[in-house]
Amino acid sequence: xxxxxxxxxxxxxxxxxxxxxxxxxxxxxxxxxxxxxxxxxxxxxxxxxxxxxxxxxxxxxxxxxxxxxxxxxxxxxxxxxxxxxxxxxxxxxxxxxxxxxxxxxxxxxxxxxxxxxxxxxxxxxxxxxxxxxxxxxxxxxxxxxxxxxxxxxxxxxxxxxxxxxxxxxxxxxxx
Numbered sequence: 767x768x769x770x771x772x773x774x775x776x777x778x779x780x781x782x783x784x785x786x787x788x789x790x791x792x793x794x795x796x797x798x799x800x801x802x803x804x805x806x807x808x809x810x811x812x813x814x815x816x817x818x819x820x821x822x823x824x825x826x827x828x829x830x831x832x833x834x835x836x837x838x839x840x841x842x843x844x845x846x847x848x849x850x851x852x853x854x855x856x857x858x859x860x861x862x863x864x865x866x867x868x869x870x871x872x873x874x875x876x877x878x879x880x881x882x883x884x885x886x887x888x889x890x891x892x893x894x895x896x897x898x899x900x901x902x903x904x905x906x907x908x909x910x911x912x913x914x915x916x917x918x919x920x921x922x923x924x925x926x927x928x929x930x931x932x933x934x935x936x937x938x939x940x941x
Contacts, residue, residue, distance in 0.1 A: 803829065804866045808898060811862050818856040828865050838868055841879050844891050863895050870898065 807827050811819075825832045839845050839855075845864045847855045857865075871882040886894045 804870065804898070808863060808866060811859050814859075818858060819862065821855045821857065824857045824862055824865060827862065828869060830865060830869055835865065838865070842868065842883060842886070844886065860895075863898060864891075867894055867898055 811827065819827070821832050821835055824830075824835060835855075839847070842864075845861060845868070847857045847861050850856055867886075868882060871877045871885060872879065877885060889897065
């Protein structure tokens with residue numbers, strides 16, 4: 767069965783694709799760090815007069831997709847926004863702060879979901895939310911330095927090489 771021919775792409779579309787790729791690959795000062803964006807979001811939400819935000823608005827504000835927010839609701843009992851009569855989630859300012867906290871713990875500090883849950887339980891929700899104003903900590907389970915990892919890898923590779931040389935010697939003797 768012959769393959770269907772692809773429709774030619776317009777030069778404008780190709781140019782837009784090329785421009786978006788080059789923009790995403792550029793490493794300029796225009797890009798802000800995740801925590802800087804989150805601080806700006808936190809300030810904007812606190813300054814806002816709105817009492818409730820819908821999931822799409824929260825998703826845009828926090829750069830966390832809506833399906834991820836729904837999943838986090840199932841995993842973290844502290845994040846349970848009320849629903850309107852039309853069954854839409856209504857996030858409060860505190861809920862948005864909690865989303866920013868989870869984003870920081872899971873994505874920046876590299877905690878697992880269970881680890882983030884445990885960290886929040888250890889600190890208490892209020893102290894955990896206060897953690898947003900401080901710089902990110904290093905996850906204690908990720909405390910190996912890069913140099914220590916490289917030294918360990920190098921030692922393991924050297925040991926494997928020595929064993930392989932010994933095996934090769936035995937094989938050569940037998941032939």
